[in-house]
Amino acid sequence: MAITSANQLELLQTAEAVAREKMIDPGLVVEAMEESLARAAKSRYGAEMDIRVSIDRKTGKATFTRVRTVVEDEELENYQAEFTVEQAKQYMENPEVGQQLIEEVPPVEMGRIAAQSAKQVILQKVREAERDRQFEEFKDRAGTIINGLVKREEYGNVIVDVGAGEAILRRNEKIGRESYRPNDRIRVYIKDVRREQRGPQIFLSRTAPEFMAELFKMEVPEIYDGIIEIKAVARDPGSRAKIAVISYDNSIDPVGACVGMRGSRVQAVVNELQGEKIDIIPWNEDQPTFLVNALQPAEVSKVVLDEEAGKIEVVVPEEQLSLAIGRRGQNVRLASQLTGLDIDIMTEEQESARRQAEFELRTKLFVDNLDLDEFFAQLLVSEGFSNLEEVAYVELDELLVIDGVDEDTANELQARARDVLEAQNKAALENARSMGVEDSLVEFEGLTPQMIEALAKDDVKTLEDFATCADWELAGGWTTVDGERVKDDGVLEPFDVSLEEAQQLIMTARVLLGWVDPADLEANAEEADAEEEAEGSEV
Numbered sequence: 001m002a003i004t005s006a007n008q009l010e011l012l013q014t015a016e017a018v019a020r021e022k023m024i025d026p027g028l029v030v031e032a033m034e035e036s037l038a039r040a041a042k043s044r045y046g047a048e049m050d051i052r053v054s055i056d057r058k059t060g061k062a063t064f065t066r067v068r069t070v071v072e073d074e075e076l077e078n079y080q081a082e083f084t085v086e087q088a089k090q091y092m093e094n095p096e097v098g099q100q101l102i103e104e105v106p107p108v109e110m111g112r113i114a115a116q117s118a119k120q121v122i123l124q125k126v127r128e129a130e131r132d133r134q135f136e137e138f139k140d141r142a143g144t145i146i147n148g149l150v151k152r153e154e155y156g157n158v159i160v161d162v163g164a165g166e167a168i169l170r171r172n173e174k175i176g177r178e179s180y181r182p183n184d185r186i187r188v189y190i191k192d193v194r195r196e197q198r199g200p201q202i203f204l205s206r207t208a209p210e211f212m213a214e215l216f217k218m219e220v221p222e223i224y225d226g227i228i229e230i231k232a233v234a235r236d237p238g239s240r241a242k243i244a245v246i247s248y249d250n251s252i253d254p255v256g257a258c259v260g261m262r263g264s265r266v267q268a269v270v271n272e273l274q275g276e277k278i279d280i281i282p283w284n285e286d287q288p289t290f291l292v293n294a295l296q297p298a299e300v301s302k303v304v305l306d307e308e309a310g311k312i313e314v315v316v317p318e319e320q321l322s323l324a325i326g327r328r329g330q331n332v333r334l335a336s337q338l339t340g341l342d343i344d345i346m347t348e349e350q351e352s353a354r355r356q357a358e359f360e361l362r363t364k365l366f367v368d369n370l371d372l373d374e375f376f377a378q379l380l381v382s383e384g385f386s387n388l389e390e391v392a393y394v395e396l397d398e399l400l401v402i403d404g405v406d407e408d409t410a411n412e413l414q415a416r417a418r419d420v421l422e423a424q425n426k427a428a429l430e431n432a433r434s435m436g437v438e439d440s441l442v443e444f445e446g447l448t449p450q451m452i453e454a455l456a457k458d459d460v461k462t463l464e465d466f467a468t469c470a471d472w473e474l475a476g477g478w479t480t481v482d483g484e485r486v487k488d489d490g491v492l493e494p495f496d497v498s499l500e501e502a503q504q505l506i507m508t509a510r511v512l513l514g515w516v517d518p519a520d521l522e523a524n525a526e527e528a529d530a531e532e533e534a535e536g537s538e539v
Contacts, residue, residue: 030055032124037062045105050081068101134165135200138193145214148204150184160186160204167202175206175274176238187272189214206273209233212241215272219265220258222247228254231283234337238274242294242334244283255280279334287339288312294335298324301348311342315351362386369420370413379403392417425449432456441466444512446505451492458491467509474502 016026037053041064045051050067071082088095148160148167156171158180169188180186188204189211205211213230222228228247235241247254258280259266266278284290288303291312302315316324324345325332336343346354359381366377369388379402385391391399392414399410428449429442435456440463442452460466475497476490492502510516 027057030057034062037064041105041107046080048078048080051105062107064105064107066103066105068103070095070097070099070101072097131200135193135195137164138162138190138200138202142190142193143210143214145187145189145211145218146204148186148188150180150182150186152182153180158186160188162202165200165202167204169204169206173203173205173207175276178206178274207235207237209235209241212243212269212273212278215269216243216258216265219260219268222252222254222257227252228257232338232340234334235276236330236334238276240277240279240330240334241273242279242281242338244281244290244294244338246283255282281338287341291335291339291341291343294338295324295331298331300324302351305341311344312339313344313346313351315346315348318347318349321345321347366391370416376404388417388421392421428453436461438462440464444509446508448495451495451497454491454494460491463509463513467506467513467515469502469506471499471502471506474505475499 016029020026034053034055037055038051041051041053042049045066050069052065052067054063054065055061056063067081069082070085070088073084073086076082076084083101085095085097088099088101091101092099146162148162151159151161151166153159156174158169158174160167160169167188167190169186173191188206189208190202191205191208191210192203194201194203210233212235213233216230217223220228223230223245227249228245230243230245232244233241234243243258245254245258247257257265266280270276270278279296281290281293281296284293288305291303291314292300295314298316298320300314300316300320304313304315314324323331326334332343332345359378362381362385363374363377365387366372366380366385367374370377370391372380380391383398383402385394394414396407396410396414399405399413400407405413425448429452432442432449432453432455435453437452437456438461441447441455441461444463444466447455455461455466460469469491472488472490474490474492476493477488477499479486479488490497490502497505507516511518
């Protein structure tokens with residue numbers, strides 16, 4: 001087929017028809033045609049030649065040109081597409097490196113193989129353009145709800161027609177045992193849009209907590225307008241969910257607004273989620289108060305929060321225990337997800353027994369170490385003393401408030417406590433040295449003999465060993481594994497060393513060893529302070 005004999009306008013008509021069908025730019029189709037024609041011309045004139053084709057966007061006329069570029073003598077590699085300055089003088093005046101010589105060449109006739117190759121190039125380009133258009137259309141729609149039409153189900157995964165392409169709802173993203181038939185309408189949440197080798201992949205979800213949040217946004221105008229904000233969502237898809245809301249207008253009740261007149265608003269969401277029960281909870285900045293709300297409908301007697309560990313203890317009456325935990329632990333699990341805290345629930349009887357055990361343990365500590373009778377030791381514990389350090393180094397006045405304790409008794413108590421601590425420190429240090437601890441660690445400020453002994457047992461015996469530790473290895477912490485919070489025990493955790501204190505000790509050791517420049521630490525601290533100030537001003 002000769003290009004010159006073809007109806008030139010037919011090229012443009014074909015390009016427009018393909019572009020209209022695939023909803024892409026006609027110019028991209030024309031560019032694909034130009035590339036396919038250029039490939040066919042190279043097979044005729046030589047693969048090393050730089051042959052280019054330009055199709056006039058108005059007339060459809062295809063112009064074939066050969067391009068040669070002027071290069072330095074030592075850079076000349078392709079004699080068909082490049083030439084030197086000296087060689088270029090035969091064709092142009094005062095040639096310079098980088099200039100191009102463009103010559104029109106006769107159009108080529110496309111044989112069957114060349115035509116097939118051209119067709120493949122055009123199809124590939126059109127496919128790429130279609131994928132790009134689909135990705136551009138959906139990349140900014142991640143995090144929104146879309147209505148689609150079920151096309152088919154493959155191995156439990158649902159393929160959904162979303163208008164401009166196909167998306168996938170995986171089996172683990174479906175609620176319960178949902179099943180769909182072709183042409184069923186479905187409302188889904190766009191969880192992720194990725195550009196992959198086989199084209200853009202659109203991943204849908206009906207189990208994501210964000211899906212519920214978006215549904216409420218559609219049903220509750222106050223959420224859409226920003227008067228009410230959804231602070232947290234926790235779901236057991238298809239069964240039960242908890243959603244925490246806050247109102248920025250004192251005249252609007254956030255829970256009532258989400259429930260709606262006679263429950264109309266929340267019922268619309270429940271119906272979409274296959275009857276999933278929803279607890280709407282008022283959000284509170286005070287974590288214990290928020291947790292009490294989150295554990296509804298159970299009543300809570302007392303809450304003890306450990307902010308550093310991200311753990312909270314909840315005490316409930318005996319008859320409320322099963323309600324607080326919920327069926328198969330559902331209520332406490334959702335409350336934990338909602339608050340981001342590890343929740344330990346116990347009854348009032350269990351808490352009383354634990355407190356009694358702690359009381360007896362501390363009493364025994366003072367009886368054994370300070371040579372006191374049980375009654376006097378119980379007095380110390382009742383006044384809040386929990387260890388020997390508090391007795392040894394507390395202000396004398398705090399001992400004098402105890403009934404029956406005068407100045408001489410208080411001084412004797414502190415002397416005994418200090419003697420015991422000194423003996424314990426000496427024994428701990430001797431034990432640490434016997435395990436091979438070096439003076440560099442013993443003389444490091446900030447570590448007690450008991451801490452040094454604990455480090456030695458963990459094979460940390462030099463200042464260099466200590467400087468290579470991570471803060472959580474010393475202070476402990478929490479990590480999330482498969483959605484569950486797991487405790488990481490720290491070597492110095494029994495000594496109440498916080499993460500910040502561990503970081504400070506480690507950085508001090510690194511500075512002493514010359515691993516870190518103190519000036520860099522100051523610069524980093526100033527940058528952190530500046531960022532905090534900037535964030536504060538934005539708020």
